[in-house]
Amino acid sequence: MSGLTTEGASHYENLDRMSVGELLNNINKEDQTVPLAVSKAIPQLTALVGAVVERMERGGRLFYIGAGTSGRLGIVDASECPPTYGVSFDLVIGIIAGGDGAIRRAVENAEDDPDQAWKDLEAYHINENDTVVGIAASGRTPYVIGGLDEARRRGVLTGCIVCNSGSPVAKSAEFPVEIVVGPEFVTGSTRMKAGTAQKLALNMLSTSVMIRLGKVKGNKMVDMQLTNYKLVQRAVTMVMDELKVDADTAKNLLDTNGSSVRKAIEAGRKLNG
Template identity: 70%
Template sequence: MAEFIKVTEQSSLYDNLEQMSVTELLTNLNNEDQKVAIAVRESIPVMAALVEKIVERMEKGGRVFYIGAGTSGRLGVLDASELPPTYGVSPDLVIGLIAGGDKALRSAVESAEDDAHKAWNELKEFDVNELDTLIGIAASGTTPYVIGGLRDARENGLLTGSITCNPNSPVAAEAEYAMEAVVGPEFVTGSTRMKSGTAQK
């Protein structure tokens, strides 16, 4: 198996941020953000294959669920909530779940992401079945809530996909279709709400 490297936690490529001018900070941030499109492009073959499988299932009545924690979970909920007004999709077809529930949309819920069985228990409340798809989102690729949810979903016949920003992660190992948008170290070390969050969206 290929080596799991936590690129998202590596040191920033930039030193002494506090000594940069505002223009330098914004220019460097923008330079880093340009790496996102390239990283996402690398995932297009896997993304396309997953979308084709999702369409097959949705045409038979299947749904799509996103799970994640923190920023990753918020992005899943955001995407699910924007589909009905943008595309006229029923709000029952794409559903976002975040570790810690709706409270976690506005503030951190400590340790909510550490329960590997919580996501599946939440999914069961929706009477999920083999026509449904679960997409786990985790920048680090190590979130127990997402790992456990994907594992349980796969064992119960759901189609599984993942979106991560580190190569060969534990989350990706649990998904049939693993999209890995490796954007490199964050401008602010470890701040995955930056490039990683943009790539996940």
């Protein structure tokens, strides 16, 4: 795997002889380089966000495909969209090589099948309004390459998030995002800096898409699902701040408007004329 910066030798030697303090400080030093690497990819992310929004406005969905850490990160990002933005669970979908069992237990050889990703996508009746984003630190994962290639052949929009430049995955995607973080603290352990970079990029991608789709009002998650006490209290505070009302009035507005912050605020404004 020569030529992959993610597989390059660590800048640090003799990790096993370092004190705990030295380990933590050196890992932290490496981690601090990740946001800068992500910032260099913002133009690529901008293009991808715009393309995804255009498809989703036509009724399309966003799929993430990946293996190992990359696949798990896609699933995490997808699973957080419904409670945060009140969207359906089938709008943003994360798929991992090896199936859901691979979320908890590594299925290392699953990533080597170039045909499986498209089979996994077909289970969702994927169509030309949808987008597939492949996530692969190395940029060489056969599962991701095969999925992107077939999706592109079928007219499905394709993007990717990788951590090496000029990779096969990036060449398979119409909208590649390349975040080059360099060698890992533990040589080849891409769950570290590369995983952090991918998480940051996914946060930026899904958050920007949801904002552009109107799921945020001002700076507030007005469509979030009130599934626990913390979120209920957050919703009450949001309504109080927006309408300048007391807690009891805010709670009543939420109760009478289906626990929807958006609807509660709209109803409160109508009452206030």
